[in-house]
Amino acid sequence: MTKGETLGYRCSRTVSRSRAAGLCAVLAALGALTVSGRAAASTPAPWCGTDLASVDRRPDGVGGPSFHVVYAVPAGTPDRFAEWAPRIVGDVAEIELWWRLQDPTRAPRFDLHAFACGSSAGRLDLSRVQLQRPAEAYGVQSAAYASIVGELAGPPFAFHDPDKLYLVYYDGPVGGGQVCGTGARSRAAVVFARSCGQEIDHDLRATAAAHELLHVLGAVQADAPHVCPASPGHACDGVADLMYPAAAPGQTLLGSVLDIGRNDYYGQGGGRLDIRDSLFLERLDGSDSTPPSTPAGLTATNDESSAVALAWSPSSDDVGPVTYRLYRDGLLLSSGLSRPFASGGGLEPGRTVEYAVRAADPAGHLSEPVSIRFKLGVGIVDAAGRLVRDTVAPGRIGGVRVRRLRGSLVVRWARVADPGGLRGYEVQVRGGPVRIVGRPEVSVPRGRRASVLTVRAVDRAGNRGPRSSVRAG
Ligand SMILES: [Zn+2]
Structure with a gap:
């Protein structure tokens, strides 16, 4: 059949x-x-x-x-x-x-x-x-x-x-x-x-x-x-x-x-x-009669290519070993995962999906599911779509312009938006100390050689965007 x-x-x-x-x-x-x-x-x-x-x-x-x-x-x-x-x-x-x-x-x-x-x-x-x-x-x-x-x-x-x-x-x-x-x-x-x-x-x-x-x-x-x-x-x-x-x-x-x-x-x-x-x-003949503990701390984020990555805290089982099953919108996405993280696949911008994880033991027992709603580019949201936890890093900075003054260089870039709010920009000059600036510009003393700056946006939740190198001189 x-x-x-x-x-x-x-x-x-x-x-x-x-x-x-x-x-x-x-x-x-x-x-x-x-x-x-x-x-x-x-x-x-x-x-x-x-x-x-x-x-x-x-x-x-x-x-x-x-x-x-x-x-x-x-x-x-x-x-x-x-x-x-x-x-x-x-x-x-x-x-x-x-x-x-x-x-x-x-x-x-x-x-x-x-x-x-x-x-x-x-x-x-x-x-x-x-x-x-x-x-x-x-x-x-x-x-x-x-x-x-x-x-x-x-x-x-x-x-x-x-x-x-x-x-x-x-x-x-x-x-x-x-x-x-x-x-x-x-x-x-x-x-x-x-x-x-x-x-x-x-x-x-x-x-x-x-x-x-x-x-x-x-x-x-x-x-x-x-x-x-x-x-x-x-x-x-x-x-x-x-x-x-x-x-x-x-x-x-x-x-x-x-x-x-x-x-x-x-x-x-x-x-x-x-x-x-x-x-x-x-x-009824095995030693394993208890399901694994429910995974905790399920979280998700996405990278610049809209690929979702999930992670959670490991479960324990009286006999083990534990594997994990990952679900997206109620459908099984992957099973037999041996480690507490997985790819959540790609999503279209702005899409919200529900991810759930259950732990499984070799006897077939399943833990209760732990689930989150994740909005691509935003983070963990509630049923009404409101941001609960900003887990997505701000985007890469762009639109860099360098203005040469007599003794210094002023580097400016386009403001980066973040749905959870932006804290500022991390700037590092010539491998020196990292400082945070609130506005999308920084002034660098003019030296004999060109300066290399790395800049990235940081949101209020502390997520750091990808670094961009700026050559100014
Ligand atoms: Zn029949």
Whole structure:
């Protein structure tokens, strides 16, 4: 399965006249086998959230890349968030439990928030989104996934954090209600809440959500030994495999297997994508359980060529070593930086961008981000664009004129402007002491030989501009 492909998780019970019908018949015959594997049911559980935010709440309650969960309802459709939040929390708790049972050394990291709560899943940072278009706009099965995910990624919702993957419960009618969910690598999983009877079938819904999350993590690669010939992205070595293309009647998540034989997509080793290595999974078998400290003192400046340079104070980690990730306007600019400084790339004059830095440890933990707004040629600004800290040096002096008097030379240059205010000009004559003059001129005694002056502007924050040499004589 390549990036951008979408694969439906087909619900066998409601499919009647599709290509999947034949498969469903086979599954029905095998149904008893799956039902016997039924261990427990996914149970709705209380959500401890106290607000109905449509955003990803900050700060995150987990120290690493995580799955952020969204309940989305089309415009003009009754909002059933109060009903759905406990179902979603139940699914998340079920997926966490199932994963640990399948692999005691790993647990998926869901985005949590600091709600007071007795259960970890109850602290889910669950966003409630009213989409901007009516249900018809998302109702065509072939286009539903792209419409929903595309809208959530754009403004005003902006669910496109490079350290998040998304699990969306879409509460609107889609197609014939036969596709339970869709997932595409590196983006989002969508569970079609009204399809496949998933409003009441908690087991199927939790299974579908887990199945789609595995797609988002990259399962199943085309070169896996048991990849389904007729259903790319799925494993065909047994109906109990979570990544089997269709859900069997009565299938439960706890009765499903995370990669039968561990040879297709999970823990198989070798060069193929191994989801067990995903940084979206917390390592329960390692010694490093704490994220690195948040980098401090992030600052930025730019040089004459409009190239931005960033620096910050190093982070510490209980195990380490620490690397850094740099973001510009919410997009990952560079990662794996081993030292506490980086290039912020080039910018157009007058442009303001937000830079953020997070520290990462080898177990995949991430510190909270530290961020600044930087305006090219000006410095660190606040949200309203006002200068907070002048970090940019004044420009080079120009327009130099030399006037010869009887006993002295008067050197003048054009006034240099600085958005944070100018202190003056540093002048050094023939390598002598440095002095500061407030006005753009200096008088030098006339000697037998020519005098070489170096001049540079200094702003009130102490930033020094580039030196210019002036030959006067
Ligand atoms: Zn699938």
